[in-house]
Structures are given as structure tokens and as C-alpha cells.
Amino acid sequence: MKLDWLKPVAVDPGPHVAVYADVSRNNETGAHEIDLRWRDARDELSAQGAPSAALEALDEVAGEPVEVGGRVGRALVASAQGVELDVLLPDPPLRDEATTGRVAHLMPLVRSLADDVRYVLVELDRAGADITVSRSDSPRGGEKRTVEGGHDVLHKIPGGGWSALRYQRRVEDSWDANAGAVADALADLVRTEHPEVVLLTGDVKAAAALRDKAAKPVLELLADVPGGSRHAGAKEDAFAAAVAEALEVVRRRRRDALVDEFEQEIGRTRTGQGPDGAGGAGRAVEGMRAVVGALSRGQVRTLLLRDDPTSDLRLWIGDDPTQVATTDEDLRAMGVSDPLEVRADAALLRALAATDAEIELVAERPVMDGGIGAVLRYADPSTAG
Numbered sequence: 001m002k003l004d005w006l007k008p009v010a011v012d013p014g015p016h017v018a019v020y021a022d023v024s025r026n027n028e029t030g031a032h033e034i035d036l037r038w039r040d041a042r043d044e045l046s047a048q049g050a051p052s053a054a055l056e057a058l059d060e061v062a063g064e065p066v067e068v069g070g071r072v073g074r075a076l077v078a079s080a081q082g083v084e085l086d087v088l089l090p091d092p093p094l095r096d097e098a099t100t101g102r103v104a105h106l107m108p109l110v111r112s113l114a115d116d117v118r119y120v121l122v123e124l125d126r127a128g129a130d131i132t133v134s135r136s137d138s139p140r141g142g143e144k145r146t147v148e149g150g151h152d153v154l155h156k157i158p159g160g161g162w163s164a165l166r167y168q169r170r171v172e173d174s175w176d177a178n179a180g181a182v183a184d185a186l187a188d189l190v191r192t193e194h195p196e197v198v199l200l201t202g203d204v205k206a207a208a209a210l211r212d213k214a215a216k217p218v219l220e221l222l223a224d225v226p227g228g229s230r231h232a233g234a235k236e237d238a239f240a241a242a243v244a245e246a247l248e249v250v251r252r253r254r255r256d257a258l259v260d261e262f263e264q265e266i267g268r269t270r271t272g273q274g275p276d277g278a279g280g281a282g283r284a285v286e287g288m289r290a291v292v293g294a295l296s297r298g299q300v301r302t303l304l305l306r307d308d309p310t311s312d313l314r315l316w317i318g319d320d321p322t323q324v325a326t327t328d329e330d331l332r333a334m335g336v337s338d339p340l341e342v343r344a345d346a347a348l349l350r351a352l353a354a355t356d357a358e359i360e361l362v363a364e365r366p367v368m369d370g371g372i373g374a375v376l377r378y379a380d381p382s383t384a385g
Contacts, residue, residue: 001114001360003353009077009084009104010353011321016084016104017045017054019076022092023066031065038062041098050100053080061086068139075109089113090137094309103317107345111307113137114361117247120195120221122186123230124202124210129182130230133193136247147185148178179209187215197221197250199243201228223249259365262304262375266366269379283376287369288313288344289326295351296322296334299376302358303348306371313344321354 003010019041023034041062042055057078066074066088073089084104089112099105116137123130127148134142186198198221200207211219225246227239261284268282285294292315294300316328318336324347325331331339352359366373 001110001116002358003349004356006106006349007353010106010350012079012104013319014079014102014104015051015100017050017058017078017100018097018105019058019062020093020097020108021074022096023074024071024092025065025069034065035063037096041096044098045100048100051080054078057082072139073112075112077104088139090139101342102340103342103346103350105343105346106349110349110359111309111361115251117197117250118193118195119247120186120189120193120198121243122182122198122200123228124182124200124206125230126178126203126206128178131185131189133189133195147182176209176213179206180213182210183213183215183218186218190217190221195221197223197246199223199225199246201225201239202230255360255362258302258304258360258375259362262373263366265375266373281379283379284373285376286373288372291372291374292324292326294374294376295348295355296324298322298355299378300352300355300357300374301377302360302375303352304360304362304366304368304373304375306363306368307361308371311344314341315344315347316341317347317350321350324351
């Protein structure tokens, strides 16, 4: 998971207020319940010494019902400068939380969106396509746009002869031209929106024409999904299940590639055999102390974490996000005169965001000391230690 969108909040010196709440509206009293939850959270935050300016900023939004029905959650983060984040979550959080501190508590937000996939859905026919740019974990749905090729000679007619053949050729030219318009639109979207996959459904002949016209970056992302259509009457449940399965394939492929890389590199670190059999460490470390050391040096490319919502682990930090250590003595050795003890997950996310690193939450694989490891940008003599 990329953390660039969280970087401004993660590195801000704070203090911050973070609220995670169930804002589901399953009945007529839902709006009232949301307001009551905010009042309870506000009282709790006041008792913790939260900045009054941050609470007042949240007063403007936290008690209001959200525009999405059903079971959803909400993440709100604020500072004295105002509301910093207001994100709808695809499901209610594991538990309602209200915290304040120098470092923003962002782990529940990351946990909720860790499996998010940015994708483009193309519902295609011979006249054009309906294209939706969306995220799998967005309760609001996606941004939809329509591409019409403008060529309306679309249907072949029975019969033979030269006139019929010329008409059939005009039909095929129309399909090609309309597919070209969709292909151009997709090329622009892939370049600007950076989806992980482009899901293609609808008319089979139009899909074949689109593949002939699509640019290489689009072709590399295309995945066929059966059952969809531009027209009313498509089997919505079956199609939604097919889309969900296609997105799950993307998640598994993404996670498996990272885990495979980690296992290969940590094997080298454990045996002291670097790449090509050379001595030294691989580009991976495991265990909290080694990972934190690599973070403080800006070596981490991707953190792998076996997430434990009940964890009470703590780390020590300084003013700079990369000033992070497992003990205050280690941090003082870095030149930090006044170390601060904070939640381990908050300190980790702060350092990851500051160094443009990523995070992946994992389950059974890989086996890691302490349930934490990292794939590194580079290895050096300090890595193995």
C-alpha cells in the first residue's frame, strides 16, 4: 500500500486527533446514533487533553450523517489547523477509537484500506463504452464517463452482392473507429489514474476490436470479466461477483510477488550469502529492532507486517520521522535529547510515509521474527546487524 496520500499528516508535528467510528445508517435512528457517538468521543478526547481547535474543527463534520447508506465506517483526523482527513471506510472499524497525540494514529485507516485496488471498468459495446474509474474499497463508488465513437453503422445485414459487402465493410470500419475512440480514452486514463487493472466486459466483437487498437500499457492491464453490459438487464449479482474475483486475483498477485521477494532476500540475510553467492546480507531484514534500524537509515522499500489490532508495542521517536528506535537509549545515541514513547504502529507509519516507503499487511506467509520484516532498497554492511 502506498502511503504518499498520508504523508502530509504523518509527518506533521501535531498534536493530532484521530476518530474512527461506525457511521452505518441501517435504520431511522442512524443519524442520531452517529451524533451521540461523536459526543462520547469528544468527551473522551477532551479528557485526554486534545487541542480545543481540533475538536472544534471536528464539531463541524463529525456529528453529521454520511451520504452513503449501509454498513460503513469513517476516519477523521484533525489538528489545530483543521480537519486533515475525512475518509469513508468500506466497513465499520474493528472498534470505535478516539485518540490524541503528537503522532497521528493512522493504523486503523491503513488496516481498512490495505487491500484496496485502483481499477478501471470498461463496459463495452460496438458504439462505445461506459468507463468507471474506482477503488475497490470506496463506499462512494467510482467516477463514470461515457465514450461514444460517433460511428453509428453498427449492424450487418443478411444477403450478398457488392452493395451488401460494401455495407458490411462500413459496419466493420465503424466498429474499428469506435473501438479506437475507447482505446484512446483508456490510454489517457491509464497514464493519469495509474490503475492496477483494467476490467473489460460487454460485446465480444467490440472487445476484440478494442484489443487491436489498445496501446501496450492498456493491454498489459486488461482482464476480461464475463457477464457485464452497457444495457439494463445485465445479471448484476453474478457480474459483481466476477468483478470481485478479478480484483482478488490482483490482490493475491501483488501480495505473493512481494512475499516471494522477501523470502528470497531474507534467506540470503539469514545465511549471510548476498546476491550471486557473495558474502553479506540480502535486501531484507526481520524483527522489530532490525526493521527500525533500517527505517532510521531510509533503507526500507516495503514493510511487511502481521497486523495485530490488540498490540500494545511502543517505540521511541524524535522530532524527525526517521528518528525512531526500540529504546530511548538507542535514540539518545542518535543525538535526540528528549525521546518520546508512542504507539509502535504510529511510529512505523510516520517513518514509512516520510521515506516514501510502502506497507503490506500479511497473514500466514511469510514467517518473520516478531511478525515484522522489510524488503530494502539496498543492503550495506550495517544491514545484517
